[in-house]
Amino acid sequence: MNIPKSHPRYKSLLSREVVVSGFKNGLTSLAGLTAHGRGETFDYLLGEETFFFAHAALDAAASLLLLSKFPVISVNGNTAALAGRELVELSEILDAPLEINLFHPEKERERAISKHLKYLGAKKVLTPGGGLIPFLRSNRRMISREGQKKADVVLVPLEDGDRTEALIKMGKKVITIDLNPLSRTAQKADITIVDHIVRSMPILIKKITALKKETPEALRSILGQYDNETVLKDAIFQINQRLTKLSYE
Numbered sequence: 001m002n003i004p005k006s007h008p009r010y011k012s013l014l015s016r017e018v019v020v021s022g023f024k025n026g027l028t029s030l031a032g033l034t035a036h037g038r039g040e041t042f043d044y045l046l047g048e049e050t051f052f053f054a055h056a057a058l059d060a061a062a063s064l065l066l067l068s069k070f071p072v073i074s075v076n077g078n079t080a081a082l083a084g085r086e087l088v089e090l091s092e093i094l095d096a097p098l099e100i101n102l103f104h105p106e107k108e109r110e111r112a113i114s115k116h117l118k119y120l121g122a123k124k125v126l127t128p129g130g131g132l133i134p135f136l137r138s139n140r141r142m143i144s145r146e147g148q149k150k151a152d153v154v155l156v157p158l159e160d161g162d163r164t165e166a167l168i169k170m171g172k173k174v175i176t177i178d179l180n181p182l183s184r185t186a187q188k189a190d191i192t193i194v195d196h197i198v199r200s201m202p203i204l205i206k207k208i209t210a211l212k213k214e215t216p217e218a219l220r221s222i223l224g225q226y227d228n229e230t231v232l233k234d235a236i237f238q239i240n241q242r243l244t245k246l247s248y249e
């Protein structure tokens with residue numbers, strides 16, 4: 001679809017088209033289209049900007065990923081379509097594996113995502129096998145023995161809920177990107193980046209590149225000052241304030 005750049009909602013419409021193409025190309029699930037719609041709604045309510053609370057979470061996420069001994073980046077059908085290139089770049093700068101983990105299990109889609117990430121430059125893409133997340137019933141419980149099973153920190157963008165809690169129970173730290181500050185994943189994660197994945201991934205990469213020069217003490221200090229509960233409250237306050245302002249204008 002040809003979206004004119006002058007369209008006031010150009011970026012949002014472009015993301016929607018990317019997810020639709022992801023579905024047509026076998027990367028994204030049908031349910032992924034509705035999940036994207038939910039994200040769009042929250043982005044609309046927030047004002048389609050990267051706010052200070054997302055920057056605070058991004059600083060903490062960059063610090064935690066740099067301090068981590070074995071970080072793993074989890075990839076699903078939506079994230080592969082929307083931010084495949086950035087996920088590959090992040091994997092390279094952190095030397096962290098990309099691991100496909102799908103809620104809707106389809107071997108063919110797993111293969112298409114792996115092929116797509118490799119086309120974008122990924123050297124290795126892990127698939128589920130050899131590991132299990134206890135307390136989890138969905139397909140997401142199947143993990144790679146070379147990836148999530150060994151990980152101390154897992155980045156799980158655009159998640160569906162249960163896995164975050166289960167990974168935390170396993171003693172791992174979880175970072176998520178989720179436009180919905182009310183979602184269970186957002187509420188349970190150690191660090192929640194309330195922002196669009198397309199806007200936040202390049203910022204995360206930039207912050208990691210800049211923070212790589214810092215000492216572990218400096219990174220620990222950034223983490224020590226971080227409070228996820230405040231970040232979620234700030235995001236909800238932003239939505240509330242925006243709606244209040246609009247309703248009285």
Ligand code: PTJ
Pocket residue numbers: 028029031032033034035036037038039040042076077078082101102103104105157158159160161177178179180183195196197198
């Ligand atoms: O590829 P699969 O089979 O693993 O399925 C992936 C989806 C995303 C369909 C699956 O994990 C799912 O159903 O997720 P949920 O429960 O809809 O949760 C996705 C969360 O991501 C929701 O809270 C959305 O608001 C949020 N979200 C959607 N699009 C974006 C987003 N957050 C940031 N950026 C987005 N572009």
